[in-house]
Amino acid sequence: MTEYTGLTVTRMDGVATIQMSMERKEGAGDGTQSHRSVVGRALNDLRFDNSIRVVVVTGEGDVFYASPPGRPRMENRDPAEDWDLTQGTQFTFQTIIEMEKPVIAKVNGRASSFGASMIFACDFIVAAEDAPFGDSHIGMGDGDLFPMGRADNGTVPGDGSNAFVPLYLSPALAREYLWLARQFTGADLARMGIINAAVPRAELDAAVDRMAQALMRRPPYALALSKRAFNKFVADRFNQTFDLAWSYEALNFYQFGRYRAPRGTETL
Numbered sequence: 248m249t250e251y252t253g254l255t256v257t258r259m260d261g262v263a264t265i266q267m268s269m270e271r272k273e274g275a276g277d278g279t280q281s282h283r284s285v286v287g288r289a290l291n292d293l294r295f296d297n298s299i300r301v302v303v304v305t306g307e308g309d310v311f312y313a314s315p316p317g318r319p320r321m322e323n324r325d326p327a328e329d330w331d332l333t334q335g336t337q338f339t340f341q342t343i344i345e346m347e348k349p350v351i352a353k354v355n356g357r358a359s360s361f362g363a364s365m366i367f368a369c370d371f372i373v374a375a376e377d378a379p380f381g382d383s384h385i386g387m388g389d390g391d392l393f394p395m396g397r398a399d400n401g402t403v404p405g406d407g408s409n410a411f412v413p414l415y416l417s418p419a420l421a422r423e424y425l426w427l428a429r430q431f432t433g434a435d436l437a438r439m440g441i442i443n444a445a446v447p448r449a450e451l452d453a454a455v456d457r458m459a460q461a462l463m464r465r466p467p468y469a470l471a472l473s474k475r476a477f478n479k480f481v482a483d484r485f486n487q488t489f490d491l492a493w494s495y496e497a498l499n500f501y502q503f504g505r506y507r508a509p510r511g512t513e514t515l
Contacts, residue, residue: 249292251285256293261300262459263293264353268307270411277279283361284335287342295344295495300458302346302465305353305371311378312362329497336361336487340407343368345483347471351463353455354378354433365409367415368481370474372442373455381430384496405496410488414481422454 249256265286287421288303306312308464322421343350343365352366354374359381366380374380384404403409404425413421418437423429437445446454462470 249289251289254285254289256289258296259298261298261463262303263296263299263301264303264305265289266305266307266353266433267312283332283339286334286365287339290339290346290350294342294348300348301462302348302350303349303353303455303459304365306355306358306362309351309356311354311356311358312365313357313359330420331344333493336406336493337367340368340410340485340489341482344485345475347474349470349474351455351458353451354380356483357381357424359383360404360408361406364404366413367411368407370483371458372436372437373444373446373451373458375448375451376432376437377448378433378445379430380432380436381428382412382425383407383428385426385428402499403492403495405493407485407489407492408474409483409492411481414484 253267253268257264257266267286291300293302349370351373352369354366354372355378356375357379358366358387363380363382379465380403385401403428409426412424416424420429424431433442438443443458444454449463
């Protein structure tokens with residue numbers, strides 16, 4: 248059975264669960280690159296595993312996915328590493344969109360940036376009521392729940408959220424979420440009808456199991472082709488948006504690396 252660095256993949260009665268580990272080891276990098284590429288490879292393998300009907304993506308402990316505080320982002324970037332990061336991110340999202348099996352995001356805890364984007368790429372979202380959602384790209388260091396990078400930096404949300412978030416939130420709320428780094432809990436999003444359900448943390452496993460079993464009772468080929476048809480517009484949105492937003496974020500890296508100044512006072 249294939250092993251995936253930073254992930255645990257379990258299979259039981261037609262349902263596969265991908266659990267991302269948030270363990271950080273000194274000198275071993277932050278795990279972001281491996282998650283962005285390895286999740287896609289695991290999903291792609293499951294796509295062609297005919298014993299699997301439903302896929303669940305989740306995190307570990309009280310973290311679904313969050314980049315660690317203080318991770319350097321703006322300079323000393325390796326082009327080969329950036330290429331792998333780009334390819335891995337794009338491949339993961341495309342696989343979620345295109346695989347004919349439904350993917351459930353089981354949001355066990357805080358989710359930000361790439362992790363939050365991945366949630367909104369999934370077909371169903373079930374969250375713990377107190378799980379915080381946020382995109383901290385523009386709100387870096389602005390007192391939010393997900394401090395990352397330096398406090399004088401903010402970047403374009405380039406890792407998928409510009410593609411997926413407007414499919415769920417109204418334009419007004421999507422702008423608050425992305426441009427002002429506004430945060431919501433699972434309970435907030437469920438109350439607004441944006442995600443499928445939010446439940447107490449102790450009930451999350453059971454809620455996801457019920458959804459997976461309901462999907463398992465549907466005719467497999469009808470469900471597969473229904474997802475393929477439904478996700479045509481999701482794929483169109485992703486293809487129109489991802490490369491542009493990712494490129495603009497890369498431009499921000501160059502700008503901040505070249506013009507060092509407090510946030511909001513950059514001069515060209």
